[in-house]
Amino acid sequence: MGKKEKKKKLDEENPIPYEEEAENEKQKGEEETLMGKKEKKKKMDVENPIPYEEPENEKQKGEEETLTVKMQTLSSEPDKISPIVGYFASGYDPLTTNSAQQSEATVRVYRNTKRSNRLQLTVSQNGSPVDFVGTNYSGEATAPQLCNYAIGVFDKESQTLKIVPIAGNKVIRLDPKVAGVDIPEDENMEKKQLTAEEKAQKTRALTEMYSNKKSIRKAKKLDTLREQADAGAQHVEGNELINQEALNIAITATDGGRNIPPHDLAATTPQAAYPLDKIIAKGEWDYLSDIFDVLEAGESIPLDVFPSFVCNRTYKLADIKDETQKRRMAGIFSYITHLVKFKDKHSLDGISSAKHHKIPGMLAQKFSSLFGVSVSKRLPAEKIDLLISYVLVLTLYADNFRSDPSDIAKDLRMSVGDLRPRFELLGCKFVHEKRVPLATLPVPLQFIIKRKRRR
Structure with a gap:
């Protein structure tokens, strides 16, 4: 039996229901319809081909141009004014107005005849009573300039990019001013004198x-x-005051006043006679560690930087075992150095030696107030005497109140003979040890008034 006959026999034995046969016929028709649509669309695409469009990214990429630019940075010149940038703080744009007449803006720059670095920028509009004005010496321009600015101008024909720096005070804020109403105040009135x-x-x-x-x-x-x-020579610490009677004692006939550091006439020890904490304030010790740090690092004290008195006594620091006492003595040496250099800095004969010496800001402020630096930066004569008295008292501390005045006299640019009366002015007495005069400080303090005899 052939295949066809066998299939026919099976169909007769198992006939397909009518509904299923209809469904099959329906699906078959839909498939033929879909195939017909595809063939029809394919035929239309062949007859009317759609032109090819490049992707957007590829299109933009093709439009970019590569330029070879010569860049030039221009520096400011004295005979040419640097660029000025003005901006409207309110966001107002004078070019976007309804009136064509008002859109024509006039820009002017005014320079002060007496102070050429002062400029004023004005933007005026035709037919408008409002002008925009800004200066480089008032308003935002007076604030610290922490940024640098530059403006770049690109010339397509010459393929040149010119970059011009703009000073911070040339970026000017333009504020509206109504003509006849907003009158600029006098510059001197703006700057109120503060006490x-x-x-x-x-x-x-x-x-x-x-x-x-x-x-x-x-x-x-x-x-x-x-x-x-x-408070002058009267130092205050807490509620404790220096003896006022000691500050008003009469002095020798050759002097007009006793310029000496704070002291106590009732003291029973030399250390209490001139209290060190009244000479060197508590907060100043933190700025007197330079000599201690140099020696701790194993380096030697440079002879051309520190006074000879200090250089000849740094060996004493090696004998002090207690670190607190060592720091204290090194701080006294540093304080003497700053006082001597401060005197040299404000005198004609020693200014070169103190040219590169740096005095801590805290001490410089104190010295300037205590010793009355004048406008001419020269110390008054009576304040020089006070400064020398401070130095001599500290030398007594450095030498355990038995001080040889020869070294410090050299540092103060004086002779030993001229320095001796100043020691006596402090209440010191001289003793000779191995033919060397030493200044000592007996207590209680006694100030002897010496008067010249009449002939």
Whole structure:
């Protein structure tokens, strides 16, 4: 039996229901319809081909051009004004106005005839009563300039990019001014003269607001020293005051006043006669560690930097075993150095030796107030005597109150004979040891008034 006959026999034995046969016929018709649509679309695509469009990224990539640019940076020149950038703080643009007449803006730059570095930028519009004005010496321009600016101009024809720097104070804020109403105030009226106390308060407030903790602590120490300096020779620490009677003692006929450090007439020891904590404030010791640090590093003290008195006595630090006492003695040596250099800095004969010496800011403030530096930066004669008295008292501490005045006399640019009366002015007496005169300090202090005999 052939295949066809066998299939026919099976169909007769298992006839397909009519519904299934209809469903099959329906699916077959749909398949033929879908195939017809595809063939028809394919035929239309062949007859009307769609033009090829490049992707957007590829299209933009093809439009980019590669340029070889010559860059030139122009520096400011004295005979040419550097560029000025003006901006409208309100966001107003004078070029986007309804009136064509008002859109024509005129820009002018004015220079002060007496101060050429002061400029004023004005932008005016035709038919408008409002002008935009800005200066480089007021407003935002007076704030610290922390940024640098530059403007670049690209010339397509010459393929050149010119970059011109712009000073921070040439970026000007333009504020609206109504003609006849907003009259510029006098510059001197804007700058209100502040008193010294107002300046100090303003500086203190800014320091506490913006500075770090270290700067705030340093500023507080400076304020304390400034208050002490304002009190003159009378130093205040807590509620303890120096004996006022000792400050008003009469002196020799050759002097007009006894310029000596704070002292106590009732003291029973030399250390208490001139209290060291009244000469060197507590907060100043932190700035007197330079000699100690140099010696601890194993280096030698440079002879051309420190006074001969200090250089000839640094060996004493090696004999001190206690580190606190060693730091204390090294701090005394440093304080003597700063006092001597401060005197040289404000005198004609020693200014070259103190040219490169750096005095800590806290001590410089105290010295300037205590010793009355004038506008000419020269110390008054009576303040020089006071400074020398401070130095001599510290030399007594350094030599355990038996001091040879020869070294310090050389540092102070004086003779030993001229220095001896100044020791006596402090209440010292001289003794000879191996034919060397030594200044000692007996207690209690006794100030002897010497008067010239009449002939």
